Amino acid sequence: MRLFWQARSNPLVWWWALLTLFSSGNVALWFLLYRDVYRQPVSGIGGYANTGLMLFLCAAYVFGCAFRSLLPRADVQRICLFDTWLSSVLIGRSVATVAEVCFAAQWAIVLHQLGGTANVDTTLNVAWAVVPLIVVAQCCSWYGVLTTNSLVHAIENSIWAITFLAIGIGLCRLLPEFDGAVRVTLLVALVGIAAYLAFLIAIDVPMYLNRWQDELVLGSKLLRPIEGLHDATTRWVVTHDFAQWKDEIAWMTLYFTAAVWASLALCLAYSLGDRLPQYLIEPAALVSAPSSPPSPPSLHATPALRGDLGPRLGGMTPW
16 A cells, blocks of 8 residues: 555545545535535426436435445456455446436436427437446446456446437437537537547447457356356455556546436436426427418308497398
8 A cells, every 4th residue: 555655646535636636526515415406396207206317316326336436346357456355246237227227217317308298209219228228237236246257348338338329319319309508518419428428339339249258269268157256256456557447537537427427417317307398499480480360250150240240231141
């Protein structure tokens, strides 16, 4: 530990310090969001009960990522920065599972809110699919961690890519339905999703596939799940060697910063959901259709009209 802090030239020190700084800021942002949201009046779909659930889901992700930032570890390699039982893979993976399922639930709730407001079935269907897909991804993650099989992690991250591709489709379908600030927010979200998909396809999934191929070449022995459970509970290797961490730094940095900001943004967006209807685009037929001139009154319109016109016709009516 002392050697770690003395090695100020080690990039891992600065990376860990950056993660810790961002995580502290993210926790502070959550508390600010909590304070501001509960100052808002209870109204519509953004009431206390539903918004409280979103705050809870957001807290699980924000605090879970803060914990993992403070005690970084790489699951398959069983490496960590600090020699403590809290750095065990079993604890870290459990925290990650809860956090990621909560993050997926946030996306599902917001998509359901948007799709319900605009009455868009495509978005609603995507909302129902998000959490089941991420649960499958978590099962793959656990199997890969316990067996140290990198191919399963490639499959896991491919499922994340499919999930966010579906989310992107659901958001694209909403673009013609909203205008103003909501449309701008949707566009920003789509840009972020596109960047995330590019990262998964170009960097993250190929990294795990390359590791899997190296495991095949080296003839690495995979663990059985029961063996892996014991191994993940009892073995963690403390290393400050940058070479062993360099492949983890990119995804961890994005995961513990940009993804957390997305979680906070989802919570804020949901709390403002009662304002969504004012940004809906009215059907073109109702907005642009010219109003027809009033038709002249007919003598055969109503009995009241007949009585009114009778005196004007000299008391003689045609009926």
